[in-house]
Amino acid sequence: MHARTKWLLAACCFVAGDAMAMQSRGALLSRFEADFGVTESLLGLVAPAGTVGFVVAIVLVGLLAGRLDVRRTMVVGAIAMATFLFTIALAPTYWLFLFALLAQGAAAGIFRAMDRPLLSHLYADRLGRVFVLYALAWALGAVTGPIIVSGVLLVASWEWVYVLIGLLFLPIVAVVWRSSPPSGWNEQPLERAALRELLSRPGIRGTLVGMALVGGIEGAIFTWLPYYALTIMDGAIAPLALSAYLLAYVPGRYLYARVIGSMPYLRLAILTTVLAVPALAAAVWTTSTVGLLVAAFLTGLLLSALFPLLSAYGVELAPAYSGPVSSLATAATYGGIAVVPTVMGVVAEGYSIDEAMWIPVGLAVLLVLVVWRMGTVSSGRDQSTA
Structure with missing residues (x-):
């Protein structure tokens, strides 16, 4: 081997x-x-x-x-x-x-x-x-x-x-x-000046913001989707909503591994995110058990590409400092995972879980704008060098 x-x-x-x-x-x-x-x-x-x-x-x-x-x-x-x-x-x-x-x-x-x-x-x-x-x-x-x-x-x-x-x-x-x-x-040793220079790049900043939004959306679903499913499904099968979402990551990421070389990272990321917005909205809007399971699966299928795509994009912007870029991107993701579910809990207590579940939909819309903006300020280098 x-x-x-x-x-x-x-x-x-x-x-x-x-x-x-x-x-x-x-x-x-x-x-x-x-x-x-x-x-x-x-x-x-x-x-x-x-x-x-x-x-x-x-x-x-x-x-x-x-x-x-x-x-x-x-x-x-x-x-x-x-x-x-x-x-x-x-x-x-x-x-x-x-x-x-x-x-x-x-x-x-x-x-x-x-x-x-x-x-x-x-x-x-x-x-x-x-x-x-x-x-x-x-x-x-x-x-x-x-x-x-x-x-x-x-x-x-x-x-x-x-x-x-x-x-x-x-x-x-x-x-x-x-x-x-x-x-x-x-890997090159990172000095303070190099770290400041990295964080000043629009592409790196966009990657970190995008990863935080991805983490927020995923954290919202990991934490609150089974709870929200209880308003629609029987308690014994409500966890299946999260199972459907996670299960979709497997064929989704396998598919993206096959096609990633034929499309720039940001273009593929914005395409899947745009399609994920109505899928997420359908999961909140539907009152059907089958509808929720299908919407959860489609959402997982579409969102499963975002973490590897955005992290690969950020690393390729600074390949000599892949350790710091990768670690900061992962930390931003987990920051989103920690913060957004907490905010949703406050909203759910003050209003209802139905209103709180629209938060990840809004984050997905914001993510579309962030990724689109990253594409417009790109230096023009080929984003699909994989």
Whole structure:
């Protein structure tokens, strides 16, 4: 097997496992509540614990990417990921459980601060396609996570979910440990002046704003779509709305991986976003169970391209600083994931969940304008160099 193929497989397997762990949390909330005996307000700390650790780590390590040994850093991240997943399963108290979640998120951030920048150097000739395949791996893990939870809970306690996912990371540790240092790694150390220059570029700023909007839309759907579905569907099948949305990421990202080389990144992003606006609106407008499931699936199919497309666009604007650009873009995405659902909760309490669900529709319209503006200020360089 070619050396760079090993690194691609390691990165894809890691992000799939990370998505499994992330999407398992929601499915296990009731078990955490029962076992640790905590209130709903304390239970609400589960999502921020993992997210804060991830964002802090990915930003700090990403900004230092040009000064770090890529192989050693990824080995540390993979070992820490497995270790803290096992720690989550063994935590005797809720506060130690939250600390383990925080540390596990940080471990994921360490690895993922380096993996996409590494891939951008190893696959500079087809960056967009590789980023979409990487995102496809995340989608497969996200869909599989709740399935693993359901299967484990049929025969064992929830702790075994994290033991099982932790075991999946051990082969990744072995592959990265035994792989030779990547020959294509030529990340440049980032100085303060270079960071200021990067952030002054309209394309980079547009990428960060666009990624924050993408994260806001996805966070809104991840958090509130099942709750909103209860107003239309029976409680036993309401989670299927989110399942339909996540399931669409798999064929969607596979399709985009096939066509990405034939169309500029921004053109494809604006096309899918424009089509996603009526799909999102239909999900809010419909009062039919079938209509909601179809609208959720179409929305996922269309939105699934945006994270890899915009992140690839941003990285190609500054390939020598792919670590900082990739990390800042991911942090912007997770910022949107954290903020927008919180705002929607306030709106839902003050008005209703029906009104709150129009917020992601508005964000999608705003995203169309942002991506269109990015295209108009483009320097004219070819955006489809993948």
